[in-house]
Amino acid sequence: MTTEGFRVLDEKSLIEYIKTTPSLASKLGNEVDNLKIKEVGDGNLNFVYIVISPSGSIVVKQAVPYIRLIGESWPMTKERSYFEVTALKRQYALSPKHVPEVYHFDRAMSLIGMRYIEPPHIILRKGLIAGVEYPLLAEHLAEFMANTLFYTSLLYLTTTQHKSAVAEFCANVEVCRLTEQVVFSDPYKISEYNRWTSPYLDSDAEAVRNDKVLKLEVAELKSKFCEKTQALIHGDLHTGSIMVTHESTLVIDPEFAFYGPMGFDIGAFIGNLFLAYFSQDGHAEQGNDRKAYKAWIIDTIADTWNLFYKKFTSLWDIHKEGPGEAYLYEIYKDVELWELVKQKYMMDLFHDSLGFGAAKMIRRIVGVAHVEDFESIGDLVKRADCERRALDFAKNLMKKRRTFNSINEVISTAL
Numbered sequence: 001m002t003t004e005g006f007r008v009l010d011e012k013s014l015i016e017y018i019k020t021t022p023s024l025a026s027k028l029g030n031e032v033d034n035l036k037i038k039e040v041g042d043g044n045l046n047f048v049y050i051v052i053s054p055s056g057s058i059v060v061k062q063a064v065p066y067i068r069l070i071g072e073s074w075p076m077t078k079e080r081s082y083f084e085v086t087a088l089k090r091q092y093a094l095s096p097k098h099v100p101e102v103y104h105f106d107r108a109m110s111l112i113g114m115r116y117i118e119p120p121h122i123i124l125r126k127g128l129i130a131g132v133e134y135p136l137l138a139e140h141l142a143e144f145m146a147n148t149l150f151y152t153s154l155l156y157l158t159t160t161q162h163k164s165a166v167a168e169f170c171a172n173v174e175v176c177r178l179t180e181q182v183v184f185s186d187p188y189k190i191s192e193y194n195r196w197t198s199p200y201l202d203s204d205a206e207a208v209r210n211d212k213v214l215k216l217e218v219a220e221l222k223s224k225f226c227e228k229t230q231a232l233i234h235g236d237l238h239t240g241s242i243m244v245t246h247e248s249t250l251v252i253d254p255e256f257a258f259y260g261p262m263g264f265d266i267g268a269f270i271g272n273l274f275l276a277y278f279s280q281d282g283h284a285e286q287g288n289d290r291k292a293y294k295a296w297i298i299d300t301i302a303d304t305w306n307l308f309y310k311k312f313t314s315l316w317d318i319h320k321e322g323p324g325e326a327y328l329y330e331i332y333k334d335v336e337l338w339e340l341v342k343q344k345y346m347m348d349l350f351h352d353s354l355g356f357g358a359a360k361m362i363r364r365i366v367g368v369a370h371v372e373d374f375e376s377i378g379d380l381v382k383r384a385d386c387e388r389r390a391l392d393f394a395k396n397l398m399k400k401r402r403t404f405n406s407i408n409e410v411i412s413t414a415l
Helices: 011-019 022-028 080-094 124-130 137-150 159-170 173-184 202-210 212-227 262-283 291-318 335-366 380-403 407-412
Strands: 036-039 046-053 056-063 071-075 102-106 111-115 231-233 242-244 249-251 258-260
Touching (some): 011 022, 080 137, 080 173, 137 249, 159 258, 173 212, 173 258, 212 380
Antiparallel strands (some): 046 056, 102 111
16 A cells, blocks of 8 residues: 555565664664564554664554554544654653653654663553552653643643644544544444444443433533643553553553643543453452452552642642743732632543543443453453443443542542
8 A cells, every 4th residue: 555655564664664764773773684573563553563683672653544453444544643753752852751752753654763662561451451560650640641731731831832732733633533433422322333242231332322411421521522622632541552660651652642631631541440440350360359459450540640630730830920821820829819720620620531531431341442451351241240330330420520529539439
């Protein structure tokens, strides 16, 4: 498949490409005659290659003009790679400990060369399935989200800077439309792409499609997703987009990045932790009932929000007299008013995060793309039971999100 200088690379043609690209060859010590290449793109959209030489390593990611999970019958702009690399560079500048460095970008080829996140890093979702605890996960994700969301919002930027950035990312429309479809539309109607653990969840999927209150709530969330240009968001911040060790956390794959509601990122991460929590009973075995691990996940959910709140509001306090035009200091410098502003802003953000988190959970159970947390449970009855409890929790969360005042109140409804 070739268009306008674009061709889909394979392992052989990638070697030739690297040989003619100094910015990549140099990261491999210019030892390009003895490369080991492995395609590891297990996601829904792209081809991803790990390239290793005797003296260096890189990752090469290529976007193709269709959804890889479906095939050429579902076209998708390969321009998403431009927005991914732009987001990677900005997020790296704001949170360098938690974002891989970019070495090379070829827009015509929709190809990004970047740091290889080496073993023992693994995809967080796989670690959660295996029952591995990551003591710094909440701290690191809270830091990443606080930095990337605060510094790209009107709490820090002028309206001129913000509008310019919004305009740039507005063109990432096709990827946003995909999210609009698979998160906020398809699960609530009959769609050829929907699937679930049938026949066990047939009535549950039908109940989602017939739930009028749920539909009203998801319509409001979809409107916010489409209209609220709050900050530069990752756009797909689930546990499959994070690589971890006990000491390190790196966020990858921001090809869905655009200026949207902050709560979509926060909710995506917390919602996926709840999916991991509800899946644990399906992974329990003799000698390991996973109860202690479920408690660790719950603690991580609580810590993520509480640490994010602390770090985000701390940045806001530090820069309250800065250029950000949302709340001009000369208007809001009264101490009592300043606290009221923060409390209202953060409570609204909390409720947004809960709603988006619930939407992300629902789509992973009755929509097109599921999660390995549940899919790896071989016993379908057991899997469906785990999914049903997650689905019921998510539906309740979406409908009642405005009644919660703390993350601990949310957690109490999941236990």
